[in-house]
Amino acid sequence: MLSVRRGQAALFVSDMHLADAQPRTGRFFLETFLREAQAVSHVFVLGDAFDAWVGDDQISALPADGIEAAFIRALAALAQRGVMVGVMRGNRDFLLQAEARPGWCEATGARLLPDPCRIEIDGTPVLLAHGDALCTDDTEYQAFRARARTEAWQRAFLAQPLAERQATARAMRAQSELAKQTRDEAIMDVSPDAVSALMAQWRCRLLVHGHTHRPAHHRLRVNGEDAQRWVLPDWDAERGRGGMLLARDGIIGPVGPWPAPAPAPAAMPADFGGR
Numbered sequence: 001m002l003s004v005r006r007g008q009a010a011l012f013v014s015d016m017h018l019a020d021a022q023p024r025t026g027r028f029f030l031e032t033f034l035r036e037a038q039a040v041s042h043v044f045v046l047g048d049a050f051d052a053w054v055g056d057d058q059i060s061a062l063p064a065d066g067i068e069a070a071f072i073r074a075l076a077a078l079a080q081r082g083v084m085v086g087v088m089r090g091n092r093d094f095l096l097q098a099e100a101r102p103g104w105c106e107a108t109g110a111r112l113l114p115d116p117c118r119i120e121i122d123g124t125p126v127l128l129a130h131g132d133a134l135c136t137d138d139t140e141y142q143a144f145r146a147r148a149r150t151e152a153w154q155r156a157f158l159a160q161p162l163a164e165r166q167a168t169a170r171a172m173r174a175q176s177e178l179a180k181q182t183r184d185e186a187i188m189d190v191s192p193d194a195v196s197a198l199m200a201q202w203r204c205r206l207l208v209h210g211h212t213h214r215p216a217h218h219r220l221r222v223n224g225e226d227a228q229r230w231v232l233p234d235w236d237a238e239r240g241r242g243g244m245l246l247a248r249d250g251i252i253g254p255v256g257p258w259p260a261p262a263p264a265p266a267a268m269p270a271d272f273g274g275r
């Protein structure tokens with residue numbers, strides 16, 4: 001299991017939606033990220049780092065002066081320095097390292113994390129997730145998610161030329177933006193029951209996820225015990241949105257430009273007690 005020991009520090013970030021079409025957001029994120037990543041031993045990218053990822057051959061097609069290429073270089077430099085870089089797939093970049101051949105992991109030195117992923121920080125079990133799987137009320141999305149994660153779907157999609165896949169991703173993005181406008185706000189959030197069930201299943205009293213664009217620190221009860229759920233912000237320079245979480249010395253809290261009022265740092269709950 002991945003373990004962040006006492007004296008080490010872990011940085012969590014998600015939902016940057018990096019795209020060369022949004023250079024301001026990219027720069028806003030990268031400046032904050034590089035500053036905060038200087039002093040940590042572990043970096044966890046919890047999905048949707050990219051606005052669209054249609055296969056690892058995207059790497060060689062990226063403009064070298066673009067933000068996506070800059071982020072890949074930044075991760076590679078961190079990994080080179082001995083920082084453990086863990087990356088989880090989100091719903092926009094679920095094709096990261098989808099193929100068996102060298103790709104995303106070789107280019108970045110990053111380790112691909114399963115979703116969910118249980119790690120340990122200073123002895124405390126912490127569950128990491130992107131968050132989309134917890135939005136169980138959105139049945140239409142969950143059906144697509146299940147389909148798009150099958151080997152057959154991915155093989156057929158990846159067999160298409162890169163330009164065709166990029167066009168499909170753009171069309172899907174436009175369609176989902178449209179659907180969001182007519183959909184009930186509540187079904188776009190995580191389901192409290194799905195959260196409790198997942199945390200109980202993995203025996204974790206601390207969950208960190210992104211995806212919902214509802215940055216917050218929630219306190220809840222799981223199996224009769226105090227638990228915490230941290231939701232990472234999405235990044236958007238135009239709206240001044242962004243932010244990360246830093247865990248160090250038994251405390252977890254916001255760093256960077258969280259939407260005000262940012263939650264206060266909190267002590268991490270102790271072990272589940274061997275149940």
Ligand SMILES: [Mn+2]
Nearest residue numbers: 048090091211
């Ligand atoms: Mn997402």
